[in-house]
Amino acid sequence: xxxxxxxxxxxxxxxxxxxxxxxxxxxxxxxxxxxxxxxxxxxxxxxxxxxxxxxxxxxxxxxxxxxxxxxxxxxxxxxxxxxxxxxxxxxxxxxxxxxxxxxxxxxxxxxxxxxxxxxxxxxxxxxxxxxxxxxxxxxxxxxxxxxxxxxxxxxxxxxxxxxxxxxxxxxxxxxxxxxxxxxxxxxxxxxxxxxxxxxxxxxxxxxxxxxxxxxxxxxxxxxxxxxxxxxxxxxxxxxxxxxxxxxxxxxxxxxxxxxxxxxxx
Amino acid sequence: xxxxxxxxxxxxxxxxxxxxxxxxxxxxxxxxxxxxxxxxxxxxxxxxxxxxxxxxxxxxxxxxxxxxxxxxxxxxxxxxxxxxxxxxxxxxxxxxxxxxxxxxxxxxxxxxxxxxxxxxxxxxxxxxxxxxxxxxxxxxxxxxxxxxxxxxxxxxxxxxxxxxxxxxxxxxxxxxxxxxxxxxxxxxxxxxxxxxxxxxxxxxxxxxxxxxxxxxxxxxxxxxxxxxxxxxxxxxxxxxxxxxxxxxxxxxx
Numbered sequence: 001x002x003x004x005x006x007x008x009x010x011x012x013x014x015x016x017x018x019x020x021x022x023x024x025x026x027x028x029x030x031x032x033x034x035x036x037x038x039x040x041x042x043x044x045x046x047x048x049x050x051x052x053x054x055x056x057x058x059x060x061x062x063x064x065x066x067x068x069x070x071x072x073x074x075x076x077x078x079x080x081x082x083x084x085x086x087x088x089x090x091x092x093x094x095x096x097x098x099x100x101x102x103x104x105x106x107x108x109x110x111x112x113x114x115x116x117x118x119x120x121x122x123x124x125x126x127x128x129x130x131x132x133x134x135x136x137x138x139x140x141x142x143x144x145x146x147x148x149x150x151x152x153x154x155x156x157x158x159x160x161x162x163x164x165x166x167x168x169x170x171x172x173x174x175x176x177x178x179x180x181x182x183x184x185x186x187x188x189x190x191x192x193x194x195x196x197x198x199x200x201x202x203x204x205x206x207x208x209x210x211x212x213x214x215x216x217x218x219x220x221x222x223x224x225x226x227x228x229x230x231x232x233x234x235x236x237x238x239x240x241x242x243x244x245x246x247x248x249x250x251x252x253x254x255x256x257x258x259x260x261x262x263x264x265x
Numbered sequence: 266x267x268x269x270x271x272x273x274x275x276x277x278x279x280x281x282x283x284x285x286x287x288x289x290x291x292x293x294x295x296x297x298x299x300x301x302x303x304x305x306x307x308x309x310x311x312x313x314x315x316x317x318x319x320x321x322x323x324x325x326x327x328x329x330x331x332x333x334x335x336x337x338x339x340x341x342x343x344x345x346x347x348x349x350x351x352x353x354x355x356x357x358x359x360x361x362x363x364x365x366x367x368x369x370x371x372x373x374x375x376x377x378x379x380x381x382x383x384x385x386x387x388x389x390x391x392x393x394x395x396x397x398x399x400x401x402x403x404x405x406x407x408x409x410x411x412x413x414x415x416x417x418x419x420x421x422x423x424x425x426x427x428x429x430x431x432x433x434x435x436x437x438x439x440x441x442x443x444x445x446x447x448x449x450x451x452x453x454x455x456x457x458x459x460x461x462x463x464x465x466x467x468x469x470x471x472x473x474x475x476x477x478x479x480x481x482x483x484x485x486x487x488x489x490x491x492x493x494x495x496x497x498x499x500x501x502x503x504x505x506x507x508x509x510x511x512x513x514x515x516x517x518x
Contacts (some may be wrong), residue, residue, distance in 0.1 A: 170342050
């Protein structure tokens with residue numbers, strides 16, 4: 001290795017370390033400001049809460065054995081909504097790829113469905129599915145399915161075009177074209193659709209919980225707001241942040257594994 | 266038709282339909298490709314050169330006239346025709362080896378014998394060391410060569426080349442023309458090359474067919490009687506005269 005290359009690697013490493021350090025510093029700064037604003041009387045901790053109050057609220061919830069049931073409820077609803085929403089979305093996209101006629105017929109419906117705020121369907125879902133976790137899961141499923149169909153389908157048609165032509169010249173059947181060329185070519189699109197879909201599922205679940213639930217983080221947030229316990233609201237949001245990040249990184253890790261299998265490192 | 270005719274188009278008329286108009290793309294086209302021949306088609310851009318390839322593969326059917334390929338209809342002959350596209354379209358998640366085997370896989374003709382024959386082609390044409398590499402690791406010229414081997418691996422009886430060098434830089438193009446011609450001549454393949462590059466047509470083929478502007482028909486057929494490889498042909502004495510001849514035919518359009 002040349003001296004210049006060693007310098008280059010060193011510089012690269014220094015850059016990465018600096019980014020990480022500033023990242024942590026920024027978090028510490030924000031948390032410090034938040035804590036200080038309450039303590040120094042710049043803002044009313046009753047309204048804005050503070051990191052220490054968030055921690056003690058979370059601890060109290062934990063001690064009264066309320067914390068994990070709430071977390072698990074929300075987590076369960078999100079996972080089920082996300083997995084089923086994505087599965088249905090991908091399956092629908094596959095079906096639409098195989099039938100251009102169906103695709104043309106359904107196109108305006110999909111556009112409208114995509115433009116419609118699915119949250120508006122909340123009351124209908126509650127009446128049809130019942131006021132409970134069922135309605136919440138269906139909400140998450142709806143929100144994530146539509147984006148999945150749209151983005152996966154456009155991935156199939158765009159990523160696949162040149163390869164479709166190739167497969168045609170090789171005399172491949174439609175199924176062969178899909179399995180050997182279009183689907184593997186669309187793996188990155190599907191993966192990025194999953195990342196969007198996971199976020200969408202959280203939106204669906206939290207909104208669903210706002211509307212109907214008696215348990216879960218969305219419920220805690222609404223309840224906290226109604227009884228003016230901003231500490232509870234903030235604590236729930238912080239936990240939500242952590243959960244959403246965990247799920248996002250789980251999907252990202254899954255993406256990496258899939259990429260490796262398809263030789264895209 | 267004689268048994269030495271690989272493809273024959275007789276009195277072919279082709280009309281394209283669009284919502285706003287219909288276009289007469291090809292009219293009164295007669296073309297015969299003989300076994301073992303390397304034929305090039307040149308013509309003004311948009312004259313329907315590629316349409317002729319689509320007629321041969323059966324992707325398009327003529328409005329009038331007949332197309333016969335390998336003694337049968339284009340649809341029946343489809344599996345026996347090899348097609349090389351402008352872009353290599355190698356599947357980037359497959360190694361070169363697995364890309365080359367794609368055609369055989371699709372035809373469900375992947376046997377230990379056909380496999381080793383296909384891999385022998387890679388060795389023979391200098392890509393043997395790149396068997397386990399991914400397409401992204403290869404240069405543009407090597408990728409296009411891999412695409413040619415993918416086409417050859419399916420053991421086609423007729424090769425159709427649709428401007429296969431147009432996406433490459435000049436140097437790569439000259440080198441690859443040379444290689445592709447020798448691969449095709451050595452293998453005894455019958456090939457039809459569509460190109461807009463007169464020099465390329467002269468270098469590579471045994472016969473150049475000049476198409477007229479729309480509606481396309483054969484304006485002139487020029488036999489190329491130059492010795493040597495594609496590269497050597499460029500500096501042969503007769504090259505300039507052939508170039509001028511074809512150029513004049515095209516310019517009149």
